[in-house]
Amino acid sequence: MRRTVIVMLDGLRRDFVGPENTPHLAALAERAERFAGYRSTFPSATRVVSSTMATGCYPARHELQGNTLVLLEDGRLVRHDAGHPDFLQRKRVVTGRSLAVPTLAERLAGHGGAIIFNNVSPGAAYAHDPDGHGHVYHRAGSFGPGRVPLPSERQLNVTLDAVGDRAMTERFVTDALARPGPALAVLWLGEPDHIQHNCLLGSPEHLAVLREADRNFGLVFQAVEALRQAGDDVLLIAGSDHGHETVTGVVDIEDELVTAGFKSSPDSEEIVVAANGTAALIYVHPDHAARLAGLEDFLNSRPWAGLVVGAESLGTVGQAARHGLAFAVSLKGDERPNAFGVPGSCLVAKPAGGKADRLGCGQHGGLNAYEQAPVLMIDGLGFEAGASRETPVAVVDIAPTVLRHLGLPAEGMDGQPLQLSPTEDRS
Numbered sequence: 001m002r003r004t005v006i007v008m009l010d011g012l013r014r015d016f017v018g019p020e021n022t023p024h025l026a027a028l029a030e031r032a033e034r035f036a037g038y039r040s041t042f043p044s045a046t047r048v049v050s051s052t053m054a055t056g057c058y059p060a061r062h063e064l065q066g067n068t069l070v071l072l073e074d075g076r077l078v079r080h081d082a083g084h085p086d087f088l089q090r091k092r093v094v095t096g097r098s099l100a101v102p103t104l105a106e107r108l109a110g111h112g113g114a115i116i117f118n119n120v121s122p123g124a125a126y127a128h129d130p131d132g133h134g135h136v137y138h139r140a141g142s143f144g145p146g147r148v149p150l151p152s153e154r155q156l157n158v159t160l161d162a163v164g165d166r167a168m169t170e171r172f173v174t175d176a177l178a179r180p181g182p183a184l185a186v187l188w189l190g191e192p193d194h195i196q197h198n199c200l201l202g203s204p205e206h207l208a209v210l211r212e213a214d215r216n217f218g219l220v221f222q223a224v225e226a227l228r229q230a231g232d233d234v235l236l237i238a239g240s241d242h243g244h245e246t247v248t249g250v251v252d253i254e255d256e257l258v259t260a261g262f263k264s265s266p267d268s269e270e271i272v273v274a275a276n277g278t279a280a281l282i283y284v285h286p287d288h289a290a291r292l293a294g295l296e297d298f299l300n301s302r303p304w305a306g307l308v309v310g311a312e313s314l315g316t317v318g319q320a321a322r323h324g325l326a327f328a329v330s331l332k333g334d335e336r337p338n339a340f341g342v343p344g345s346c347l348v349a350k351p352a353g354g355k356a357d358r359l360g361c362g363q364h365g366g367l368n369a370y371e372q373a374p375v376l377m378i379d380g381l382g383f384e385a386g387a388s389r390e391t392p393v394a395v396v397d398i399a400p401t402v403l404r405h406l407g408l409p410a411e412g413m414d415g416q417p418l419q420l421s422p423t424e425d426r427s
């Protein structure tokens, strides 16, 4: 049978892949095609990449604008954490739809189905299948078709760390890589992202966990080889959703907007900032559109502003001016190394609600070099073993690539299949 297997090592930077720290991924690189021009989304944030990968569309079309975002609800700008387990169900109530375009899980219902095992935030996990077409396993709750909760003995009771990832990987191999199995099996590890947010990049603590994440990939690699030997035509996609940069400073954008007179108080709702790590989405209530020109000049004058994208140009970063989204900001970064010699330093937007700012540790969200250098390798029919493709490719290209392998149409997606040759000539 034709099947596709995707393994994501959350937060893995391309320059951390090598024989010493990731021997299994390095072994895959010998026989897979590597994508040196693969970039993350904007924001380069897990929930955004998850919905983009699931739909083959940019946020402008699937509507999950950020890890933190704003919905215009009854005439008010209301900030939401899209990592919350109920976020997309809440969005459906507010806007009439969860994600605005179909997911792979929906497209594959009736064509072999999809199983997702995921150990990042619940919101990111459920973005793969918010309407319940396949199976999603997550520690916050696992669901089958119709979003019916699975019985307690089939729930995924794991921790968000390397040990939990290991237990999840073993379940994944047993359940999702069985024969016969689903047309699409996705394993999304919580590491190395989780450790990178909590220690110095390149530290012994970081590298130890990275080796564990690679070992988990190795289990899948081995299981995929067994499937191939048994006769299955498997497309194996391994990669990550974004990289990380070292946080060197924290900017309280809302506080600056209050001081400059654009906002009347930190809690006022005429302008709302959704911090996304090293990026921010800035929403302006339609009643206050007169402030837009002055606000654009102000943002561009800030020493922390890397790139400021205004409402009319949001399409250039895959976004659209919905729900009052007026500016997309990537905070300033540079090449400076941290104490372990790992290059890439960046400022972050202060998160709402007292969440950790990750000062000194890893973070992501913007358009800086290392957060936009994640990993993508594809092993299977239509890909050149051991080659490196330099042309730009994007997260939106993954879903059409999956469908091409399965012989299914991919109409209505922003991305393009990455196979070099037609797959009709398979034996």
Ligand SMILES: [Zn+2]
Pocket: 010, 011, 045, 046, 193, 241, 242
């Ligand atoms: Zn991530």
